[in-house]
Amino acid sequence: MIEQRASIENPSVPLSHPDVLALIFGDAFKSSTGITVTTEKALGVPTVWAAVNLIADTIATLPLQLFHKPADGAAEVAKSDPLYTLLHDVVNEDKLTSFKWRKLLMTTALTGGRAYTYIERNKAQRAVNLWPLDPANMEIKRADNRTRYHFKDDGKPIVYEAGDILDIPFMLATDGLSHRSPIATLKNALGLAIAMEQYASRFFQNGGVPPLALEGPQASSGAVSRATTAIEDAVKRAIEENRNILYMPAGHKLAKIAFNPEEAQLIKARAFQLLEIARIYGVPPVFLQDLTFGTYSNSEQQDLHYVKHTISHWLKLLEQEINAKLFSPGNRKRFAEFNVDGLLRGDFKTRMDGMAAGVQNALRTPNEGRAKDNLKPLPGGDQLFINSASVPIDGLEAGGEGNEGDDDE
Numbered sequence: 001m002i003e004q005r006a007s008i009e010n011p012s013v014p015l016s017h018p019d020v021l022a023l024i025f026g027d028a029f030k031s032s033t034g035i036t037v038t039t040e041k042a043l044g045v046p047t048v049w050a051a052v053n054l055i056a057d058t059i060a061t062l063p064l065q066l067f068h069k070p071a072d073g074a075a076e077v078a079k080s081d082p083l084y085t086l087l088h089d090v091v092n093e094d095k096l097t098s099f100k101w102r103k104l105l106m107t108t109a110l111t112g113g114r115a116y117t118y119i120e121r122n123k124a125q126r127a128v129n130l131w132p133l134d135p136a137n138m139e140i141k142r143a144d145n146r147t148r149y150h151f152k153d154d155g156k157p158i159v160y161e162a163g164d165i166l167d168i169p170f171m172l173a174t175d176g177l178s179h180r181s182p183i184a185t186l187k188n189a190l191g192l193a194i195a196m197e198q199y200a201s202r203f204f205q206n207g208g209v210p211p212l213a214l215e216g217p218q219a220s221s222g223a224v225s226r227a228t229t230a231i232e233d234a235v236k237r238a239i240e241e242n243r244n245i246l247y248m249p250a251g252h253k254l255a256k257i258a259f260n261p262e263e264a265q266l267i268k269a270r271a272f273q274l275l276e277i278a279r280i281y282g283v284p285p286v287f288l289q290d291l292t293f294g295t296y297s298n299s300e301q302q303d304l305h306y307v308k309h310t311i312s313h314w315l316k317l318l319e320q321e322i323n324a325k326l327f328s329p330g331n332r333k334r335f336a337e338f339n340v341d342g343l344l345r346g347d348f349k350t351r352m353d354g355m356a357a358g359v360q361n362a363l364r365t366p367n368e369g370r371a372k373d374n375l376k377p378l379p380g381g382d383q384l385f386i387n388s389a390s391v392p393i394d395g396l397e398a399g400g401e402g403n404e405g406d407d408d409e
Contacts, residue, residue: 035194037187039111045193047274050288051281056106058311059318060099063339064088069332078334083127083326087336092120092129104132106314109168110281112136113181116149117166119325127326130166140177147177166321186280193273282310307343315340341372362386 035041042048064087068078078084091101101117108115112135120129137152149160149167169179183190271290278285284302285292315338322336355372358364367381 035191035198037183037190037194039183041194042111042183042190045190045197045277047193047277047288048190051277051283052107052110054283054287055110055281055310055314056103058343059106059314059338060103062315062343064098064102064336065339066334066336068334071333075335081334083334083336086127086130087322092131096130096132101130101132102318105166105168105318108132108135109170111181111183113170113184114138114179115168116151117168118151118160119164119166121164133165142177163325166325168317168321182280189273189276189280193270193277196270196273284310303343307340311340311343359385 043052066078066081066084066087067075068081069075088098090096091098105115105117114135116133116135116138118131118133119127120131122128133151139150141148141150147162149162149165151158151160170182171180172178173180271292274288274290275285278288278290284306286302287306319335319337323331326336327334355364355369359366359369362384365382365384367377370377370381
């Protein structure tokens with residue numbers, strides 16, 4: 001069988017292949033440990049896997065709703081608008097759900113550094129389909145003061161205008177066109193985590209036996225090779241048979257030439273790398289199943305920290321990109337927005353205290369509060385109340401006018 005290597009000239013080999021990346025970017029993905037850090041290798045680190053899936057799943061789970069705002073009224077959910085179904089339920093004719101689309105979008109941005117979606121429009125220029133694009137086949141160029149997206153679809157070049165592409169970067173470079181990939185930029189931290197993972201795997205694959213040096217009265221290189229092979233076979237048999245005693249020929253002994261995981265502080269180092277990766281993605285360690293610093297009192301605050309400092313900027317990026325590209329310039333009547341109420345609900349007591357304060361201060365009606373917990377509306381619950389006695393606000397105004405009249409009289 002002829003060996004086939006990945007080649008940049010082979011159209012069946014994607015540009016995202018590790019060999020092609022190494023050829024194009026040289027040492028751009030090679031860490032100081034000597035490991036070439038690719039997306040697949042980075043996702044092989046459990047902490048990276050957990051952080052990427054946590055953020056992507058959170059954003060994919062949140063309701064993405066379309067609102068219509070009249071000129072003289074409050075914004076309402078526009079479920080009858082076709083765009084609502086496009087954003088909230090199914091994004092294209094291939095029945096790609098909004099959840100899958102958003103998770104793909106976020107996973108691509110959090111690993112490769114950027115994600116693209118093509119907006120297909122009908123003759124009336126209304127968006128009818130959203131098609132995810134492979135970032136490996138995209139190149140962004142600027143000419144005549146216009147930014148255009150050059151995409152290769154099975155080798156066929158296609159040029160998209162900026163308004164036809166939803167562009168979600170992890171971090172833009174100074175030129176405003178290229179981007180910084182978290183995996184390539186932080187390759188050393190990720191490479192160290194991968195190296196420790198590989199070392200731990202090899203160590204335990206070898207039955208917990210560190211590298212050893214054989215000492216003995218060997219007279220020739222052939223004798224050394226035979227003795228080394230015999231000892232290696234003996235160690236493997238002892239591991240397989242679960243024996244703790246290894247026979248050594250007379251005059252021979254084994255000396256350890258490497259640290260075991262405890263001496264090398266491998267466990268502490270791997271715990272520190274978890275914190276490093278948590279910093280990369282801005283995720284509190286407690287969300288990565290590290291409860292070292294998690295307590296009953298600070299868990300809710302870490303929930304708020306996660307929403308305010310990790311999720312909120314991604315939501316704002318997605319909302320502004322969708323509103324800028326899907327609606328006409330100057331549009332103020334329709335807009336897309338994520339509903340984060342579910343993430344901010346908190347515990348039962350905190351939620352009830354906040355809801356009571358909103359009802360008692362005429363910020364929400366009782367039925368609006370009940371709707372938050374999917375409870376049926378009650379008669380008379382659609383009017384605003386104020387003060388701790390829960391007096392209807394209309395009645396309070398009438399009573400106030402009457403009292404003032406009595407005082408004057």
